[in-house]
Amino acid sequence: MSEAAALLAVDGLTKSYGGVHAVRGVSFKLTAGEILALIGPNGAGKSTCFDMLNGQRKPDRGRVQLLGQDITGQPPRRVWRLGVGRTFQITATFPTMTVRENVQVALVSYASQIFNLWRSTPDFQRDEADRLLALVGVEGYAERPCGELAYGDLKRLELAIALANQPKLLLMDEPTAGMAPRDRIELMRLTARIAREQSIGVLFTEHDMDVVFEHADRILVLNRGTLIAEGSPEDVRRDPQVRAIYLGEGLVYDARHQEGAGA
Amino acid sequence: MSFYVVQFLSGLASAAALFLVASGLSIIFGVTRIVNFAHGAFYMLGAYVAFSLTERLSGALGFWGGIVSAAVIVALIGVLVEMLLLRRIYRSPELFQLLATFGLTLMVEDLAVLIWGPDDLLGRRAPGLRGAFDFFGQAIPTYDVLLRVLGPVVLGALWLLFHRTRWGVLVRAATQDRDMVAALGVNQKWLFTSVFALGVFLAALGGALQIPRDAVNHTMDLRIIVDVFVVVVIGGLGSITGAFVAAVLVSELNAFGILIFPKISIILVFLVMAVVLIVRPWGLFGKPEAAARQTPGLAVQPWRPLSAQARLAFVGVLILAAALPLLGSNYALIVGAEIAIFVIFAVSLHFLMSVGGMASFGHAAYFGLGAYGVAFLAKLAGLPMVACLLLGPLLGLFGAIVFGWFAVQLSGVYFAMLTLAFAQIVWSIAFQWVDVTGGDNGILGVWPAALVATPARFYWLALAITALSVVVMRVLVFSPFGYALRATRDSGLRSEAVGINSKRIQWAAFVIAGTFAALAGALFAYLKGSVFPDNAGIALSVDSLVMVLLGGVETVSGAVVGAIVYKALSIWLVSYTELSKLVMGAVIVVLVVMFPKGIVGTFDGLIRSGKLSFFKRGSQRATQAEGAE
């Protein structure tokens, strides 16, 4: 992975709240078409880290580069214009609009028509909107109020919105949280397919290890704001420190040391 | 020198009442998250009840007993209000809470007039504190000394109450995390009721203590509530210390402002407030609010452009309306023109609050600016009517550009209070800058051009401009700009994440809405032939909110229907009953509690659920489309 090939390059990202380090010196790279998972215990700093990548929060130190361009501290709307789509842990859509209109708003923005006072939005790039809805498999609901969608479909719609600006990078915060098991696998397969076909880099956080191990090309493990491991799913699964902190053997769980002392 | 000291001390005395009312408002907000507009009404009731009691009870004991009893009686009324009204709207959007408590204020005003009459009442002097003492040649009323001491004493007592009693600890805990307090077995219902009672008690006490200083009348409520909003916003909603510091600050600004800038003394306070809000949006002692509350409960159907039939129907109604001069009297035509003008006004606010999610409590500011703009151009510059109608609203546009920039930095209750404050600035200028605006006497003789000088012609002009404005704003709603604006209201997070600059969009929407309101004001000036400060008053701002609410906040065309119904109703009420405020207040309260979706919203809901089969045809296509999937 050479410097030029990196779609996203994060260097020494640091953020603290009231003297407590939430994220400390996080660095990693992501190439086009790669699917990268960020995992770690609750409170490890995943969300903070994510929010700094798309400008939701400003880092105290460190640098975020997208295709070699420094985007550190840019507001989310600028980061989006540079080709970064985002989905949220709790879906953020426009409940007073139809499913299609949700996508059309993003298309309007992508076409820099926000201050157009005349055209009819429901007719704006209808075909493109329907194409995106079909891509994620919710084309049948185009006329439905967005608020009526089942949660799984809402997550798909979010993905369609995130794809409206032809992104180079997708940031997905717990993409399958709150979904039924079957939907989870389908959504991630869909994401993976789109990412590979369009050569989009994907960074996602997730607690569902099935999803992580099946779809991630590479995994980053965050604990107390620092990266403690990075590698293929296989490497990470075997990493004793990761097992100890996140994958199941908690801090106290170390049979040889604790078995006798505990009781 | 001693003169300034006396002025300072007099400011401190005024601060006491302000602090009592503001701390009550703050305490209530801290726990219930309701900004109680009716707090001014409780203050006024406190004064009235104290007046009656002290007139009947004699001696020092009677006087002081009367004051305290008045506060207790009003607090009990507050308990009733909390149990009967507020408990039903704790989960409503904050706009509804503000409106419901405003409706209550209107009712109380009329009831007070009914019971105590419309005239100023002069209360008894406090026994033993009647005189004044000499301070380096300046007279200081003895009673003021008591008030000056009272502020800090109440502050201290509240501190003890909140830190040294179980009840206080529970209240502080509930302010921070209501759910956790409930999980620990505390019944919030009674906690809320008791907090409300305390808040009302403080307001009523503040009012009762005013009777030896000031005449009691039925306009005390609005006068104090605006000051109190300013105090809690400067001090920070929910902070008692903040209320105290801000009450002193505001009172001193008033006391000295009148010496230094006599013309703009009222504005001074609002300017300080605007600066505080920009520097510290949560006030001097306030804390940042948790994530802004979503507007829950109102299930939303996506808006659709009118179908071909609906457009025809619109044209049909317009033709019918245009035929009114054939049937109606001149009076009907004047009323018709007024209703048309208020349709523009309501639709402009609807654009701001329903499409943009910004509930302004001071939309009349731009209406008033438009009216004054026309009046200045017509009377001072002597321009013809066409030029005035085109240029007059620009004053509203400029006002909206300046005020809007500040206002869109905030959201929710703070946005509502800041817009209210801006409207009060406009009102104050109109009221105080007598040389230019004529003050309370207004500017008279703003007559329309000869071409439209008959009632019928003016009616047609108003109708045409209204139709055009409604069409333009409807086009805006469905334009990319309208959708982007709605996107910022629906989800700030998502709209920023798809490249929309929320603040800029909202600012633009604020200016558009303000300009249309100003256009309505401009027409109104010609309709009445005069302009007055009340054209920018609170009452008018609230009228516009009620029109939108009555029609249905969540509908596209509700504002039109709401404006017609409300305006017709209120003109009728004013001519048929003396108690128009009582009726109007009751209408608002019932509306908020029973029909939060308004006329059009409720009607739509009935059609959709099949209860009105006659109207079903229009919606059938949508159902079929859904079934086809």
Added chain:
Amino acid sequence: MKLSVSALNSYYGPAHILFDVDLEVGAGEVVALLGRNGAGKSTTFRSLVGLVAHREGKIVFEGHDISKAPTHAIGRAGLGYVPEERRIFTDLTVEENLEVGRQPARTGAPQWSREKLFALFPNLAEMRNRAGGRMSGGEQQMLTIARTLMGNPSLVLLDEPSEGLSPKIVEQMAHAILTMKKEGLSILLSEQNLHFARLISDRSYIIERGRICFSGTMADLDARPDIRDAHLAM
């Protein structure tokens, strides 16, 4: 049975989180609800105390159906709740936090006083007047448990009591929980840390994606390494 839950379904808005959850806690028993992050443990607890607006199913506590009861009535009935986020009243001192939790003694439940709780959690005794917001994570965890115990509950729900704590504090926590059990308290705790759970619990359930997928004693669980590895330790 102290607590029995049947066919509990919960939703956050359109998201369906819990699917037909059944579980029981006997008097004096310590039961662990195991599962990974996001499996539904916290939602289960929040549903039990009425903090999830949309829930369906039957919840019987000491013979009374509490599935429709408001949160404060559930707390009054003696079902204590210690949330995962701790939710300390940060502006209040330690003593004041305890005061909020205070309820009269009830029969059939162990009785706690301030002094008894300070003995259970000695760290708290040294900071009676410190504001809750100025305490470490471990101290806050102790305070949140102590606060709930001030209500003299007969059953407590402990949501991830060991989360984010250092091994030493976790051990202290284990001792405290065992003391609580000795006093006669019934406990339902959620946990990701199997070893910690094994130290203190009699029985366990495993929850995965909102469904209960295992129920048995700790020995049963050890006998099924396949289940354990599939749902807890990957």
